[in-house]
Amino acid sequence: MDERSLAYRALAAECLELAGSATDLNRRSEYLALAHMWTELAEEAARRAPAFDRAKRDFNPGEIAKAAEAAPPVQQQQQQQQIQPKKRGS
Numbered sequence: 001m002d003e004r005s006l007a008y009r010a011l012a013a014e015c016l017e018l019a020g021s022a023t024d025l026n027r028r029s030e031y032l033a034l035a036h037m038w039t040e041l042a043e044e045a046a047r048r049a050p051a052f053d054r055a056k057r058d059f060n061p062g063e064i065a066k067a068a069e070a071a072p073p074v075q076q077q078q079q080q081q082q083i084q085p086k087k088r089g090s
Helices: 003-021 025-058 061-070
Strands: none
Touching: 003 025
């Protein structure tokens, strides 16, 4: 299973534990909502894991670095001075 998915599931489990020990009903509801959110994120991460792994495998940092070196440098734009209105009565 994907590392991110496992991490999200662990967070969901932690929220469920906190919900189980919460005495305040509002707090319990918040923990349950967070557990639901983390569970959904875990499922989404698991679905996307193959595409993510493929992208990581195909990523070649050496080629990216060469392309960055060959690109023209970004020139900083000159700051324009704003003209301040003159004070009256000076």
